[in-house]
Amino acid sequence: MGLRPSHAGALLRSHYAAGAGAGPNGRQFPPALARRLDDERTRRASAIAARQVAQDGTTKLLLRLGDGHTVESVMMPDFREDRAAGCLSSQVGCAMGCDFCATAKTGFERNLTSGEIVEQFLALRAEALAAGRRLQTIVFMGMGEPMLNLDNVLASIDRMARNELGALGFRQVTVSTVGIVSGIDALARSGMNVHLAVSLHAPDDPTRARLLPAGRRFGVRDILEAADRYQATTGRPVSLQYCLLGGVNDSAAQADELAALLGGRRMHVNLLRYNPTGISLRGEAYAPASEEATEAFVARLRSRAVVAHIRRPRGREIDAACGQLRRRA
Ligand code: SF4
Structure with a gap:
């Protein structure tokens, strides 16, 4: 030109x-x-095919890509009235097969390109601006396992967060994984210094393998050791995601086991009550943990000096869990 x-x-x-x-x-x-x-x-190579807005302002977009595939992205208003967070997808569908996940039901279709990931960011930023907010943080917690498309995820983060180019800083980006140990180590080696979140969901291997088939490949202890290495390399505390399902992973004994695992570790536990997505892949009808069980679980962790928070549910009345809107569309 x-x-x-x-x-x-x-x-x-x-x-x-x-x-x-x-x-x-x-x-x-x-x-x-x-x-x-x-x-x-x-x-743009993508267009907005569907848009849902919840009462709390949470906005879910279904983006139609150039080849007709669709992915979901979510803009979540922050409690500070001028800020918002974005949730990005890294793959079309997902191969991980987590039993409680709506995305898992459609299987894996393909990786997203770095450009398609950045387009989600640009679309969410426009949504945030229209709501009078600035898109302040990004999490890779949408459809897909980011560690299985790491090159494209890293290339997209580079554009969104590198000083000379991006709107964000690396500290404002979180990559989430079901616990792909090799991916955690590769992310540490990348030097990107982003936050890492690990979906643990159980303190023991049998319960974890029931919920996350990927758990059979990597045991809880292997994953936590990889998280230790990540923290040592980057200096960033790792957060552990724990989705509470009634009668599955919400017992006092499981809280104690988790606390014992985390003793001496500087990790944060984010607890979230399950958002029902219908009958699971294996035909289970999971239910959220009760309010009482959730409060008791977090209290038990805190009594053993584990830093734990209960994440507020967002956009419950829209298809808030990842993969729901896409399946409906
Ligand atoms: S929870 Fe995440 S990693 Fe697991 S199947 Fe769903 S999209 Fe994939």
């Missing part, structure tokens, strides 16, 4: 870091060229 290489940085930064609708700086680019660049850069 006749631009000098030195223009590339300004152009990319205007694309990734500036708010939606902000064109390349007219003082750096002649107006006609600025208009042309703006047309080019706002061209």
Whole structure:
């Protein structure tokens, strides 16, 4: 287009870091060229195929990709009224087969490209801006296992978070995994220094293998040791996600076992009550842990000096669990 290489940085930064609708700086680019660049850069490979907004402002998008596949992304308003968080997908479908997950029911279709991941970010940022908020943090907790598409996930994080380009910082990005040990080590080696979240969901291997078939490949102790290495390399405390299912993983004994595992470790436990997604892959009808069991579980962890929080459910009245909107559509 006749631009000098030195223009590339300004152009990319205007694309990734500036708010939606902000064109390349007219003082750096002649107006006609600025208009042309703006047309080019706002061209997207995906389109919004469905949009659901919950009463709390949580907005779920179904993006239709260039080849017709669809993925979900979610904008979640923060309790601070000018901020929001985004949840991104890393794959179309997922091969992990977690028994309680709506996405698992459709199986794995393909990896997302880095561009398709960044487009989710741009779409969520536009949603946040329209709601008067700034998209402040990103979590890879949507469809797919990020560690199985790590190259593209890392390339997308680079664009969203590298200082010279992105709108975020690396500290504002969280990558979540079911516990792919090799992926945790690769993420540590990448030097990206993002936050790591591990979906543990049980303190023992048999319960974990029942909920997460991937758990058969990597035991709880192996996963926690990988998390230790991640913390040692990056200096970032790892958070452990624990979805409480009634009568499955919410007992006092399981809370004690989890506390014993975490003794001496500087990890945070995020507890979430299960969001029902219908009959599971293996034909189970899981139910959320009761309020009482949830409170007792967190109290037991805290009494043993484990840092634990109960995550607020978001967008319950829309298809809030990952994969639900896509299945319905
Ligand atoms: S919970 Fe995550 S990793 Fe497990 S099947 Fe669903 S999308 Fe995949």
